[in-house]
Amino acid sequence: MGNDTTSEICVLGMGYIGLPTAAMFAANGFRVHGVDTNPEVVATIGRGDIHIEEPGLKTLVRGAVSSGMLRVGEEPVPANLFIIAVPTPLTSDKKADMRAVDAATRALLPVLRPGNTVVLESTSPPGTCRNRIRPVLEAAGWKVGETVFLAHCPERVLPGRILAELITNDRVIGGMTPACARSAARWYARLVDGEIFLTDATTAELVKLAENTYRDVNIALANELASVCEVAGANFWEVQRLANRHPRVNIHRAGPGVGGHCISVDPWFLVEMFPDRTPLIRTAREVNDAVPARVVASVPGAAETVTLLGLAFKGNVDDCRESPAIAIASLLEATGRAVRVYDPLVHRPPVPIAASLEEAVRDSDLIILTTPHDVFHDIDPARVAPLTRRRALIDTHDFLDHERWRAAGFDVMLRGTPSFPAYRDQR
Ligand code: SAJ
Secondary structure, three states, rough: OOOOOOOOEEEOOOOOOOOHHHHHHHHOOEEEEEEEEOHHHHHHHOOOOOOOOOHHHHHHHHHHOOOOOOEEEEEOOOEEEEOOOOOOOOOOOOOOOOOOHHHHHHHHHHHHHOOOEEOOOOOOOOHHHHHHHHHHHOOOOOEEEEOOEEEEOOOOOOOOHHHHHHHHHEEEEEEEOOOOOOOOOHHHHHOOOOOEEEEEEHHHHHHHHHHHHHHHHHHHHHHHHHHHHHHHHOOHHHHHHHOOOOOOOOOOOOOOOOOOOOOOOHHHHHHHHHHHHOOHHHHHHHHHHHHHHHHHHOOOOOOEEEEOHHHHOOOOOOOOOOHHHHHHHHHHHHHEEEEEEEEOOOOOOOOOOOOHHHHHOOOEEEEEOOOOOOOHHHHHHHHHHHHHHOOOEEEOOOOOOOHHHHOOOOOOEEEOOOOOOOOOOHH
16 A cells, blocks of 8 residues: 555546546555546535446445545556546637646656656547657656656547446557556556557547547537428438448438537537538538537427526436537527426536526426436326416427327427427428
8 A cells, every 4th residue: 555645556637537537546456646736526426425426436436535545636647558538628718728837747757767657548639749749848857758758648538428438448559669568558458448549649640530529520420311301291210210221321310400519519629620621521620510500490489488408418427518419408598498408417507597497397388308318207297287388399309208208299390300399381
């Protein structure tokens, strides 16, 4: 067991990636020191608690902290492996905000020792290791690839399945030099069951951006096809299901837009750096960003009070970052409508939400299913119906049991089908 100043692994950033990674290494027998610049986060984890929702995480963190294998603080301590897992959000002008990566790099300099490995996990623009982190290390006198090792190992876990995917996912490790990649891989091999692929740092940075951009472009295609189906008199969900029976086709799902801190953000890192070479990627972002406004445009004029089922950016998580539901709520409010939001999974809502389903649907003119939480299947439309002023439902995800809602008297409007009202007036 180590003391307060020695650890094998020091993880900078105790967020959605850093905390599960730190706790998982700790649960696998490594002495881990977690660092966060937010004292409240440090205090919460220090008492074995968590500040984010993720299935299984609380138990894991509690065990790791009580065994003494996971400690937390506001400053890095000496270690053999440093993992940088800090946010790389978008600025308002769609550029990567790298301040947290820069601060983390500077913060670890005073405790860096010969032979240490530094791994960047944060999703970053291509060239971040080479042009941003390496110069800082070298200015401090280190020789990357000789006296310290630097690699990018992008996180790839899916919120809601983080703990399982940390172990089972394949990992790509890109080193500044082959020795850097091998050095980082030795650590991850002791945790990960998936395959580990070694490459160079810039390739690894691009692999990560390619993965999320692939998904964003594919979802934009799905959203565009859904809009086509609405006027073509076809059902997108049927088109998608049947097209995907082709062995080389995998059309993603249409929806109310794309949220989260990854898919709606990462493609901009490519657009920012290579604006002349990324017209498709930019257009896909714009297509997906425009969907919330399309949903709002579809709301019948008579609907004065609108209920949103779901605030989180996707089903079964509490995370509301970049959620299309937030965009839909504020666009609806901008049209003068009253908006009520119900999301039983979200405990720290960024906008006001109703305390109960009853409160959210009372005297409502329209219910919009914005987030496919499994618990929404348990809603009994027959119980909701008498509380509302008008019985109308828009399902943006093809998620609810429409027959059941119709049987309770609801007019059901489904995104991607002619029942979606955006074009009703044009036909
Ligand atoms: N969405 C659709 N249609 C789809 C799939 C998703 O509209 O067919 C929407 C969702 O509703 C949501 C958004 O896209 O608003 C993103 O959800 P997601 O589940 O696709 O992805 P994230 O953001 O939770 O996690 C992604 C994952 N990347 C890939 O699947 C390629 C995850 O593995 C990454 O680790 C994560 O981004 C990240 O951190 O980059």
